[in-house]
Amino acid sequence: MSVPDTPPGTRRRPAPRRRLATVAALVTSLAAALVLPGLGLSVPSPAYADSAVGRDIRTGLPGTALTWGGNHRGQLGDGNTAGSATVPGRVCGNATCTAPLDKAVQVAAGDGHSIALLEDGTVLGWGNNASGQLGDSTKTDRATPVRVCAVGEPAPCAGFLEGVTSIGAGDSHTIAVARPLADLATSIGASPEPVANGGTLTYTVRVHNYGPTSAEDVVLTDHLPTTVRYAGATPSTGHCDTPPTGTTNTVTCHFGTLARGGAATVTIAVKVRSTGSVTNVVSATGTTPDPRPVNNSAAITTPVG
Structure with a gap:
């Protein structure tokens, strides 16, 4: 079979099948470079x-x-x-x-x-x-x-x-x-429920680190309701900055570093000055990026009666 003449200085284009083979060879060479x-x-x-x-x-x-x-x-x-x-x-x-x-x-x-x-x-x-x-x-x-x-x-x-x-x-x-990440989750419980007006209500607050890395500089903040008076706070680790006994203000607990899977708790006692109900909201933060900040806060409403 004769090949058509090609004008001088003109390069013949390879057949489609040859072009595919050339591309395949290039891909093979690139893949092989990963294991040279x-x-x-x-x-x-x-x-x-x-x-x-x-x-x-x-x-x-x-x-x-x-x-x-x-x-x-x-x-x-x-x-x-x-x-x-x-x-x-x-x-x-x-x-x-x-x-x-x-x-x-x-x-x-x-x-x-x-x-x-x-x-x-x-x-x-x-x-x-x-x-x-x-x-x-x-x-x-x-x-x-x-x-x-x-x-x-x-x-x-x-x-x-x-x-x-x-x-x-x-x-x-x-x-x-x-890339450090620490998912902090906060929970809160209260006892007794219901609580008497003038009685002592004890909150138990827990901060858990679900990881995947340690959480640095973990801080729990509790802006106490205006219908209670501060009576005491006991953290499982670290320390708490508290208002004077008998006043209403903010309790701030510094837990330091929580390892992956670790947790810290604090019990906060207050005196109730209400005839309806008491709602308390707490939140935790840390300096390590948190992938799920939605679970950093927790709230509880305790009936008074």
């Missing part, structure tokens, strides 16, 4: 491949970390530091390997170390730790995952990194993006 040796790149779950050290680390459903390949520094996280694995195995979820590491949402690997981001925003690391890349404030290799310490924590760490949204790893270093 020495890049130390991480890819959000479900997969991360590290061809620089000849091993893969992937998350299987539902959020279970799986590893295989070389294990000379404990980078498989299976409790061993020798040999290799030619098929995927589960990473240990604790120091005794009695449970697998699950609830992982992202994984990354460097030259002999691995890290995992869990759904609660905490980070685990295992394997080579010669440069402190596991973040546990030591330089000891780990054959099972350990939690990454909070910023500035010396060994043994009393606090751990929280609120992490993304992780990555290089040959001998690890990086993370953290």
Whole structure:
């Protein structure tokens, strides 16, 4: 079959099928760049491949970390530091390997170390730790995952990194993006109900931190109703700034830091000066961003009779 002549200096356009093949080749090259040796790149779950050290680390459903390949520094996280694995195995979820590491949402690997981001925003690391890349404030290799310490924590760490949204790893270093968030929720109860006019009414106020990180500088504010008189306040932690006994003003309790899942309470006693009902509104705030401020306040109405 003859090919039509092309004027000099004119480039022939490739056939449609050839153009598709060219585009496919470009896409393949871009995808391969994610796993080129020495890049130390991480890819959000479900997969991360590290061809620089000849091993893969992937998350299987539902959020279970799986590893295989070389294990000379404990980078498989299976409790061993020798040999290799030619098929995927589960990473240990604790120091005794009695449970697998699950609830992982992202994984990354460097030259002999691995890290995992869990759904609660905490980070685990295992394997080579010669440069402190596991973040546990030591330089000891780990054959099972350990939690990454909070910023500035010396060994043994009393606090751990929280609120992490993304992780990555290089040959001998690890990086993370953290965004602290603390969901404070306030509740209030009153006793007795009903209360007699002139009697003592005791409020029990609770502030709970649902996380995912610690809540800093938590403060509870209670603008006492004008129909009561302050009698006393007892916080479970921190201290309260109170008005003089027998007056009506604001009670402000400073609880300090509440860990994720932690709570603080205060009992506030007042003398009732009303013949109808008493409504009290309390609210809590903190310096850590709160994703759900709608539950920071609570109110209760107590009948008087």
